Amino acid sequence: MKALRKLLDKIKPAFEKGGKLSMFHSVFDGFETFLFVPNRTSQSGTHIHDSIDSKRAMFVVVIALIPALLFGMFNVGYQHYLAIGQAAGFFQTFFWGALAVLPYIVVSYVVGLGIEFTIAQFRGEEIHEGFLVTGMLIPLIIPINTPLWMVALATAFAVIFVKEIFGGTGYNIFNVALMARAFLFFAYPSKMSGDSVWVSLKDYFGFGQEQATIDVYTGATPLGQAAIAGGDNLVLTGITGEPLSWWDTFLGLIPGSIGETSVLAILLGGILLIYTGIASWKIILSVFAGGAFMAILLNIFAVNPYMEMPFWEHWCLGGFAFGAFFMATDPVTASRTEKGKWIYGFLIGLLAILYRVLNPAYPEGMMLAILFMNIFAKLIDYLVVQNNIKKRLKRARIAQ
Amino acid sequence: MTDVIKIKKGLDISLKGGAFPEVQSASYTENYALCPTDFHGLIPRVLVKEGEQVLAGTPLVADKNKPEILFVSPLSGVVSAVKRGEKRRLLAIEIRADQKNAALSYPVRNPLDMDGVKVKEALLEAGLWPYIKRRPYDVIANPRVEPKAIFISAYDTAPLAPDYAFILKGQGHDFQTGLNALTKLTKGKVHLSIPAGSGSGELKNAQNVEIHRFEGPHPAGNVGVQINRIDPVNKGETVWTVNALDVLFIGRFFNKGRVDFSRLVALTGPEVYEPRYYRCVAGIQLSALLKGNVHKEIPLRYISGNALTGTRVEMNDYLGAYDSQVTVLHEGTDVHEFAGWVMPRLNMFSMSKTYFTGLVQKICPRKQFDADTRILGGERALIMSGEYEKVFPMDILPEKLVRACITRDLEKMEELGIYEVAPEDFALCEYVCTSKVEVQRQVRAALDLLKAENGEE
Numbered sequence: 018m019k020a021l022r023k024l025l026d027k028i029k030p031a032f033e034k035g036g037k038l039s040m041f042h043s044v045f046d047g048f049e050t051f052l053f054v055p056n057r058t059s060q061s062g063t064h065i066h067d068s069i070d071s072k073r074a075m076f077v078v079v080i081a082l083i084p085a086l087l088f089g090m091f092n093v094g095y096q097h098y099l100a101i102g103q104a105a106g107f108f109q110t111f112f113w114g115a116l117a118v119l120p121y122i123v124v125s126y127v128v129g130l131g132i133e134f135t136i137a138q139f140r141g142e143e144i145h146e147g148f149l150v151t152g153m154l155i156p157l158i159i160p161i162n163t164p165l166w167m168v169a170l171a172t173a174f175a176v177i178f179v180k181e182i183f184g185g186t187g188y189n190i191f192n193v194a195l196m197a198r199a200f201l202f203f204a205y206p207s208k209m210s211g212d213s214v215w216v217s218l219k220d221y222f223g224f225g226q227e228q229a230t231i232d233v234y235t236g237a238t239p240l241g242q243a244a245i246a247g248g249d250n251l252v253l254t255g256i257t258g259e260p261l262s263w264w265d266t267f268l269g270l271i272p273g274s275i276g277e278t279s280v281l282a283i284l285l286g287g288i289l290l291i292y293t294g295i296a297s298w299k300i301i302l303s304v305f306a307g308g309a310f311m312a313i314l315l316n317i318f319a320v321n322p323y324m325e326m327p328f329w330e331h332w333c334l335g336g337f338a339f340g341a342f343f344m345a346t347d348p349v350t351a352s353r354t355e356k357g358k359w360i361y362g363f364l365i366g367l368l369a370i371l372y373r374v375l376n377p378a379y380p381e382g383m384m385l386a387i388l389f390m391n392i393f394a395k396l397i398d399y400l401v402v403q404n405n406i407k408k409r410l411k412r413a414r415i416a417q
Numbered sequence: 418m419t420d421v422i423k424i425k426k427g428l429d430i431s432l433k434g435g436a437f438p439e440v441q442s443a444s445y446t447e448n449y450a451l452c453p454t455d456f457h458g459l460i461p462r463v464l465v466k467e468g469e470q471v472l473a474g475t476p477l478v479a480d481k482n483k484p485e486i487l488f489v490s491p492l493s494g495v496v497s498a499v500k501r502g503e504k505r506r507l508l509a510i511e512i513r514a515d516q517k518n519a520a521l522s523y524p525v526r527n528p529l530d531m532d533g534v535k536v537k538e539a540l541l542e543a544g545l546w547p548y549i550k551r552r553p554y555d556v557i558a559n560p561r562v563e564p565k566a567i568f569i570s571a572y573d574t575a576p577l578a579p580d581y582a583f584i585l586k587g588q589g590h591d592f593q594t595g596l597n598a599l600t601k602l603t604k605g606k607v608h609l610s611i612p613a614g615s616g617s618g619e620l621k622n623a624q625n626v627e628i629h630r631f632e633g634p635h636p637a638g639n640v641g642v643q644i645n646r647i648d649p650v651n652k653g654e655t656v657w658t659v660n661a662l663d664v665l666f667i668g669r670f671f672n673k674g675r676v677d678f679s680r681l682v683a684l685t686g687p688e689v690y691e692p693r694y695y696r697c698v699a700g701i702q703l704s705a706l707l708k709g710n711v712h713k714e715i716p717l718r719y720i721s722g723n724a725l726t727g728t729r730v731e732m733n734d735y736l737g738a739y740d741s742q743v744t745v746l747h748e749g750t751d752v753h754e755f756a757g758w759v760m761p762r763l764n765m766f767s768m769s770k771t772y773f774t775g776l777v778q779k780i781c782p783r784k785q786f787d788a789d790t791r792i793l794g795g796e797r798a799l800i801m802s803g804e805y806e807k808v809f810p811m812d813i814l815p816e817k818l819v820r821a822c823i824t825r826d827l828e829k830m831e832e833l834g835i836y837e838v839a840p841e842d843f844a845l846c847e848y849v850c851t852s853k854v855e856v857q858r859q860v861r862a863a864l865d866l867l868k869a870e871n872g873e874e
Contacts, residue, residue, distance in 0.1 A: 018753075018755045021755075022753050050795060051756075052755065052756060053753045053754060053755055053756070053757075054752075054753075054754040054756075054757035054758070054791065054793060054794075055791070055792070055794075055795065056749055056750050056751070056752055056753060056791060057791065057792055058718070058748055058749055058750055058789075058790040058791050058792065059790050059791075059792050061855050061857070061858045062840075062844070062847050062855050062856065062857035062858050063724070063725045063726070063844050063847045063848045063857065064718060064720055064724045064725070064727065064729070064744070064746060064790050065430070065432075065576075065724045065725070065746065065788045065789075065790065065848065066791070066792050066793045066794070066847075066848060066850075066853065067766070067767050067768055067769060067793070067848055067849045067850070067851075068757070068762050068765045068766070068767040068769070068772050068793055069767055069768075069769040069771055069772065069793075069794070069849075069851050070758060070793055070794020070795065070851060070853065071794060071795065071797050071800055071851055071852060072758035072794065072795075073758045073759075073769070073771050073772075073794075073851075074769075074771065074800070074801060074851055076758055076759060076771075077771050143795050143796075145797060147800075184798070185798070186797065186798065186800065187797055187798025187799060187800045187852070188798055292770060293769065293770045293771045294769065294770050294771075295771065295801075297802070297803060348800055348801050348802040348803075349800055351802070353802040353803075353816060354814060354817075355803060355806055358803075398817075401814075402814060402817050402833070405812075405813075405814050405817075405833070406832040406833065408812070409651075409832070409833075409834055410832075412649065412651060413651035413652055413653075416651050416654065
């Protein structure tokens, strides 16, 4: 480590103001603080500080995403081999999926970090860590067949117009990763929904020729099936036509966006988030409660089988769980008051199920529910703050 | 005696270097000073010249806006220097002490037999007034405005804080006389807050005041938290606060008929060889306490006060007027920690469960942690939410108030309760902040602005 430190100290002057490479100052600073904790000491206020910083917080979220990512990789391979009717071992399945998913992660990070580095340098700021999480979230919430250039475009759009325009990490109104997905959803709807986007049929890790499928193949996600199903009975099936049980949707070997299918894997990461306190358990709990509330309400007034679906099945379908743990809890865009978090989460769950069941144009309601509530988070906070203010005014009046 | 008030939110930061309960005299020094910079917002007028003879209690400085508030010499000697800094800002009036310890003499009086106006005049004249502070603004009290109540916190929960019960031991008489004097200054109550389990007779048996018992982690001992629980400050109201250890100065003055600024000071911190209490006089040059007692091989930070709210000083500076604690920490400029953000950091304290402080404390509950003065991260916009709320036990939304302070939104600040708080109440928020926001500086700037806007002197 000492050699590395020496090397950094040696090349540092070149990156300082006036140095030959000063145009890369932010990048150098980013790498230096990534490798070594800055030795800057406190100049005002408290003389000691807690060990936590934003790098640690973001790092924990990335760790929490890993189970969902690994499972997603496996599932991409699994669905692929299932669709083309080939048998494949565990490792073959996993590696096929891993190699198919990897380009998305690379594209998302390269594009996003590239823009972040440039803007940080332009503003003369440090590089902020927010995109470490966003860059991992974006690949996990898109279908495996999304073209890479679209991912690049959506990432660039989200980073520039959703985050940096508002001032950067900590100032954005909308969840950056979800806006990237929303961008794709509205700009290229045919690539973000339907029957053909969820399972990769191409022969080389998502590239090349499409292979022939087995005869009974159907590529629709369970939510897609539910949205278009008419008639009296609703039987959700996997891509081979086998009916899906609740357990199947919990484990997640079903078609869907890359990281969202397995509630089990999401839960593993979610437990870490809740334990470390990086995500608010209040928001997570209330999202599930809101979803259950709406589902039960729909059960009571049910006129079709979809409305009769029990809440625990809703919880495990689509992006509900992923959204609850990783999207709704983004502290910057969520409600920032403790009371507000309950309301914010509850309404997300409620709206997600409402959109999902009653609006067939949007088979998945989670994305829109969270983005919608991102706007209202500020209003909820405003009401909570007003409540606190009123209490203080009342106390003052009594005192007089 | 009222019920125990339980504080749930907060954080006890466990550091190495708490003071052993033993007392030693500080090594001899003739260097003392009165530092007007210790009194926030004071515009000083110097009353003495270099070379002038002074006694303990001789006024050195007066408040330019309220000339009745005097600041006096802690002991007898010669004014050796009037030190000024940038823009001729008065930094210190240095006194070379003689060993006579002569003092201006006053009649010995019992404050209970005096009326309030006389007590006030006596305190102003003796230079004891600056020890009475006020909320809002956390500055020296305005003698022209009567407070609705006076609050005294009789313990300190800050990291490595001195044990007030230990310091007050055997000084019950002076303490009670001081309390008696304070009761004369307000028509309202004088509230004394003591720790719930305290066995200290000096505290438990205090008379003429309302005793409240508090329990819980830091900042339960902060007077601001106690005010918020007992009788919160509304807009337009004023309360005064006095540190229990400064009450002794007031008591001694009435009992002895002269000022006596002797203090027991806790020398604490991980870089002190033998952390213990030192007997000394207010305004002492810190080298008398520190020399030969601190680790030398690393850069050090000396703090007059505690690690959260204290003032950064150098070895040749002087003990802060309100301070009974000196903390010495490792100035971490020489530390290059590799990838600290992924490391377990078992030896460092953190409230966050992303580190293992909680587990370590479960395994060995008496574990004490290292600390240095590094910020340990980059400054960011506020990202994490709910952090401040965990360590801020008042009925106030801390993050919203801090944001209002940062944006200098006066109306919002007022609505959100700025009149109840002092910068020290936000020290823990600043400590735990993931985004490393300088919360105390922002709150102080907001209070100054508000004070100016309200036309208060």
